[in-house]
Amino acid sequence: MQAVDVIVREVGLRDGLQIHPTFMPTDRKIAWIEAEAAAGVTEIEVTSYVPPKLIPQFVDAEEVTRRALDVRSLTVAALIPNSRGAERGIALGVHKLNFVMSVSRTHNLKNVRREREESVTDFKKIVEMVRTHRAGERAKVVGGLSTALGCSYEGRVPVADVVKYALQLAAAGADEIVVADTVGYADPVQVRTVFKAVMAELDPLPVAAHFHDTRGTGLANVAAALECGVRRFDASLAGLGGCPFAPGASGNIVMDDLCFMLDSMGLRTGVDLEKLLQVRSIVHEALPDIEMHGALARAGLPRNYVRAGEQRAA
């Protein structure tokens, strides 16, 4: 595998599809995964182990996971809301279990129907399950902190709370912490404050950033997180995602625009920008009514564009 400076992770198959009313055929999901892996994306959150009754889009979670695991060089991740989800992932041999809880109490109650302390307890149980599982390589367990930069119920979220739950998940045995701006409230100043505080406490545990572009600040927040030393970013192709309560609102930061910005900054992502842009047609053809964002797709690369690897060589 080639050297990269920043790891970009596709979360569109989970965060992008979970609110979309139309089922994306399993074959199309796999085509998306395979094409994006071929474009150089090395980690994809392929599905969510929530009950299909809650989110029918993930009724094929088992098949998607199995077939994604066949893609060489890909780190296959899946979201788990609780230990029951972890059981499914461990049985499948998924590489990464992306556990999620919210830093704000109200959002955690609404989203996973429990107190934050119960989420932490469940997380400990998941780490224990993974450690005692015998077969195959141990899955990595990721502690995701939703609403870490603002909550649609509570507004601003205290930095101290983000640090508190990050420390609790780290102490429980997380292999990585993800700090998420679930509702797109963050600005660069806030990003620097929160990430500096969390990273100072957790170092050397990897801390990743999950930003939404709901209010246009997504890539500015990436630049701020980069300055803090963050080198792992979630994004979704074409910015799929959005918010069920804000029609037309942008979703996750746009993977294609993220890769362009990083590459242009001289940071190698390992992703071939032209190949990545071509993957958009797979999504568009499968889900013609899904709203797709992205500035690079409309404008194209700058003239005589110099890729990050070539900048290094020059």
Add this chain to the structure above:
Amino acid sequence: MQAVDVIVREVGLRDGLQIHPTFMPTDRKIAWIEAEAAAGVTEIEVTSYVPPKLIPQFVDAEEVTRRALDVRSLTVAALIPNSRGAERGIALGVHKLNFVMSVSRTHNLKNVRREREESVTDFKKIVEMVRTHRAGERAKVVGGLSTALGCSYEGRVPVADVVKYALQLAAAGADEIVVADTVGYADPVQVRTVFKAVMAELDPLPVAAHFHDTRGTGLANVAAALECGVRRFDASLAGLGGCPFAPGASGNIVMDDLCFMLDSMGLRTGVDLEKLLQVRSIVHEALPDIEMHGALARAGLPRNYVRAGEQRAA
């Protein structure tokens, strides 16, 4: 006037409208200017003194300027491509003459049909004209450097060339220099490199930033420029502008999203975000077919949003 930390300047009436095929009625332009001034925007580039034969959108440049000058508290600016444009502006008593030349030779030849040295000579003449004009308060003369962060004909533009022409315009008597990413090629690393170099040479002359969001990096570039000390930014309401060669491509950075990001960062702009968002309907009603961008307009302000002034007070 209340204290502000950052000056945001509306350029949509010029940069946003100049490529739009439909004429915006003069009364609607004035309504836009008045409403945005009432929302707290203190500086607007209201028109361009190019020959109306070249851009019919600006056939009403004289009337728009005169009526904009009636708006109390507003700094009225207009683009001038050459000394003939400056004559018109001086006769009207406009506050700011925004001269523009391109750092890249090819773009300057295509855009204003002359060598860069001829542009600099013309700029000297304009400064002289302004200084010798007797009536009223002397207009400020702004030296704008287009394609300073990339050129759609030449690709990357040497930083040394940006510094060179910035110094020449400063030496000629510019009151301010505007560094422009005309075609939206810039990334935050490049922004830091170029603005640091220019500002180190020009200090204490004000240096402003004019970014386009063509490839999604606009607000990230603003954040990078802020770190360099830039405190003057051009933007257009709803990101009007675009590029005639890239259908659907974004134009200038979105004024509404810019003001939100700055305000959220605790930087006072003097702009009332809700009032600013309401101005969009004036543009939409006058030009129903113009493409309007903007994330804040779709998503709304965060819950319990705390304004920059209130952050200071708290």
